[in-house]
Amino acid sequence: MELLVDIFGYLSIILHGFTIVAQSMTLGGILFLVFLVRPFMHLLAQGADLERRIARLTILSAIGLVIAELAGVGLQVSVVKSTVGLSFLDVMQAPFAIAGTIKILCALLLIPALSRRMSAGLLGAALPLLIGAVELIAATFTTHAYARLDNNVLLLLVEGLHQFGAAIWIGAIPCFVLALSKLHDENGWRVVGARFSRMSMVGVASIILSGTVMSLFYIGDVQGFYGTAYGVMVGAKIAMFVALLLLGLGNLLVTERMRKNQNTSVIRLRRFAEVEIGIGFTIFFAAASLTSVPPAVDLSADRVTLHEIAVRNAPAWPRLTSPDHDQLAVSQAQAQLDREAEQRHQAAAQAIVPGSGVLPPRNAEDIAWSEYNHHWAGIFVLLIGFLALLNRAGVGWLKHWPLLFLLMAGFLLVRSDPEVWPMGHEGFWVAWRDVEVAQHRFFVALIILFGLFEWAVRTGRLRSAKAGLVFPLLVSVGGAMLLTHSHQISNVKDQLLIELTHTPLALAGVTSGWARWLELRLPGRGGRIAGWAWPSCFMLVGVILLWYREA
Numbered sequence: 001m002e003l004l005v006d007i008f009g010y011l012s013i014i015l016h017g018f019t020i021v022a023q024s025m026t027l028g029g030i031l032f033l034v035f036l037v038r039p040f041m042h043l044l045a046q047g048a049d050l051e052r053r054i055a056r057l058t059i060l061s062a063i064g065l066v067i068a069e070l071a072g073v074g075l076q077v078s079v080v081k082s083t084v085g086l087s088f089l090d091v092m093q094a095p096f097a098i099a100g101t102i103k104i105l106c107a108l109l110l111i112p113a114l115s116r117r118m119s120a121g122l123l124g125a126a127l128p129l130l131i132g133a134v135e136l137i138a139a140t141f142t143t144h145a146y147a148r149l150d151n152n153v154l155l156l157l158v159e160g161l162h163q164f165g166a167a168i169w170i171g172a173i174p175c176f177v178l179a180l181s182k183l184h185d186e187n188g189w190r191v192v193g194a195r196f197s198r199m200s201m202v203g204v205a206s207i208i209l210s211g212t213v214m215s216l217f218y219i220g221d222v223q224g225f226y227g228t229a230y231g232v233m234v235g236a237k238i239a240m241f242v243a244l245l246l247l248g249l250g251n252l253l254v255t256e257r258m259r260k261n262q263n264t265s266v267i268r269l270r271r272f273a274e275v276e277i278g279i280g281f282t283i284f285f286a287a288a289s290l291t292s293v294p295p296a297v298d299l300s301a302d303r304v305t306l307h308e309i310a311v312r313n314a315p316a317w318p319r320l321t322s323p324d325h326d327q328l329a330v331s332q333a334q335a336q337l338d339r340e341a342e343q344r345h346q347a348a349a350q351a352i353v354p355g356s357g358v359l360p361p362r363n364a365e366d367i368a369w370s371e372y373n374h375h376w377a378g379i380f381v382l383l384i385g386f387l388a389l390l391n392r393a394g395v396g397w398l399k400h401w402p403l404l405f406l407l408m409a410g411f412l413l414v415r416s417d418p419e420v421w422p423m424g425h426e427g428f429w430v431a432w433r434d435v436e437v438a439q440h441r442f443f444v445a446l447i448i449l450f451g452l453f454e455w456a457v458r459t460g461r462l463r464s465a466k467a468g469l470v471f472p473l474l475v476s477v478g479g480a481m482l483l484t485h486s487h488q489i490s491n492v493k494d495q496l497l498i499e500l501t502h503t504p505l506a507l508a509g510v511t512s513g514w515a516r517w518l519e520l521r522l523p524g525r526g527g528r529i530a531g532w533a534w535p536s537c538f539m540l541v542g543v544i545l546l547w548y549r550e551a
Contacts, residue, residue: 008079010435013292013484015072017285022065023139024163024284026107028171029058030132033114034125036195037179044188053182054175055114062107062114069107073100095141102138106131136160136167144218144295155217162210169203170244170280172196177273180266186258189266193255200248207241217297224296227303229496231296233286236483236503240283240510247272247279271522275514282480282510289484304496312497318375318546322415323368329361330419352419354426354433360419367550373415374548380408382542388535391458399458402471405451409444416440443478450474465520472516472534479509494550501548505541512537 033054041047073096080091091097112118113127137160140146145155179192215234225231254269325331333351341348352360387401417440418424420431431437453470456462483506515534519527 006435007433007438008075009292010438010484012072012075012079013288014285015068015075016291017288019065019068019072020284020288021281022061022068023103023135024167024171025061025174026058026065026110026171027132027136027164027167028169028173029054029061029175030110030114030128031168031199032172032175032196033058034129035199036192038125040191040195043191044183045185046183046188050179050182052116053178055116057175057178059111059114062110065107066104069100069104073097073104095146099138099141103135106135106138110135136163139163142291144291148217151217155214158210158213158217161206162214165203165206165210166280166284167203169200169207170276170283172199172203173273173277173280177270177277180270180273189269190255190258193251193258193266193269197252197255204245204248211238211241218295220297223303223305226309226500227305227496228296228299229293229499230290230299232496232499232503233290233293233483236507237283237286237290239507240279240286243511244276244279244283247276251276268522268526271518271526274521275517278476278514278517279510282476282483285480286483302493304493304500308493308497309500312500312549313547315547316549318378319368319371320375322372323365325418325423327363327365328369328418329363329366330424332363333361334425350425352426354420354431354437364551369415369418370550371548373412374545376411377408378542378545378548380404380411380542381545382539384408385535385538385540385542388538389532392531392535400455402451402455402458405447405454409447409451412440412447413444416444439481439484442481446474446478446481450478468520469517472513472520474513475516476510476513479506479511479513482506482509498550501544505544508537508541508544512541 033051037044037047037051037054041051044050076096077088077091080086080094081088084091092101109131110128113131118124118127140156140159140163143156143159145152145159148155176192176196180189183189183192219225219228219231219234225235251269251272254266254272258266258269326335330351334348337351338348352358384401384404387398387404391398391401414422417431417434417437420426420434420437421428426434432441450471453462453467453474457468457471462468482502512534515530515537518530519534521527522530
């Protein structure tokens with residue numbers, strides 16, 4: 001179990017991301033039901049059917065919350081028991097376990113509270129709101145605010161406001177999309193669109209107010225934004241939040257046109273809302289990743305300066321030649337162990353034990369090896385984006401450009417982790433205990449999948465419209481997961497300087513994925529613009545990778 005602690009720690013972040021998604025959808029569904037569907041049901045031709053569908057979606061979200069919380073709390077309890085040696089009952093008295101248990105109970109209580117038998121009257125509105133409020137309060141006790149020694153109560157209130165804003169806006173968007181798809185008259189679209197716009201404004205105001213206060217208490221100053229991992233991740237959240245605001249503004253303009261002209265199409269409203277869901281959920285996973293790093297105000301030393309950022313990102317020619325594998329620090333350490341074992345006529349020990357928590361040694365050749373990998377990956381991605389643009393411009397025979405993803409995946413599988421199979425001493429399955437190796441293999445699998453699907457779609461082997469959506473979804477997932485990716489480097493500054501490169505890569509990946517989604521789903525000029533935008537984002541990713549430096 002001790003050798004799985006690192007991978008369990010990473011899985012706990014992913015599970016926490018799913019928990020935030022399920023929690024926001026659950027609370028958002030409650031608010032959508034109580035403040036939109038039920039008060040205006042008499043104005044909607046399909047009001048009763050819509051109420052039933054929204055309640056069902058909210059119940060499914062609550063079930064998802066139960067599953068995510070059970071998995072997350074169970075994982076953390078197992079890790080604490082194995083590392084600290086406490087009994088199960090002792091661990092269950094920890095704040096995270098108590099809060100998780102309360103959230104599970106609240107989610108279970110919501111299932112009967114949202115049933116059709118309890119939907120009428122004051123109780124049908126008050127009971128879900130009360131349970132949701134308890135759920136929200138419990139959720140705030142798993143944030144940084146609970147652990148603060150100063151201004152604890154204020155920060156808990158601010159955290160609650162932040163999560164409320166996320167729920168009433170982002171968490172309720174799936175209900176909004178469902179409502180738009182099930183209503184078939186202009187009056188219904190106009191009523192739902194106008195009401196949800198007001199709810200969204202409440203959410204935006206709550207997020208801005210609470211986010212500003214948390215930035216003051218958790219980040220403190222400007223250097224905390226760019227000089228710490230916490231600040232960089234908050235910056236990524238802000239960038240995606242601005243994108244959501246722009247999409248929301250576009251939907252607000254459509255809503256206003258619908259109010260003045262009943263013949264206004266609702267298609268753009270739905271498509272932009274779909275993208276808002278994707279970017280919003282990415283923000284939730286970024287928020288989950290924030291729980292694994294200390295607030296910037298707690299990191300007064302080892303901050304990165306602007307000068308260090310400028311030096312690291314100074315223009316330099318890409319590294320296109322690789323050092324030999326036997327020059328790497330791990331290879332040299334393993335060779336030394338092999339020689340010593342041969343002299344003693346014993347089996348050689350492993351230089352690295354995956355999952356042990358001991359960071360691998362690094363030398364100048366390791367840095368050169370990593371830069372070589374990133375730079376050639378940049379060439380692959382730059383070429384992919386360029387060929388996709390040419391194919392978009394009408395060069396038909398370039399429709400096979402997605403096959404380059406398979407070459408790139410093979411390159412990364414062989415070279416990403418030189419200490420493991422097929423080049424190193426560590427076996428294929430044992431290496432999964434290493435968080436960085438597991439992340440690299442996950443990215444390789446994603447690259448293979450979206451490359452194959454996009455090639456099959458473009459060559460007509462897959463004709464389903466849904467098959468075409470696999471590529472943008474997986475690209476967006478890859479971008480979101482890159483926000484949680486980290487290199488196992490002991491030097492805090494070096495690790496942050498690398499993350500400063502990964503963050504724009506992640507944002508460009510998320511942008512390209514959802515731009516491709518709009519190209520497929522949004523008719524007219526908007527879809528055409530998106531069709532040119534996403535290959536350009538791929539080319540930007542390639543340029544950033546070519547700019548990558550570790551020293």
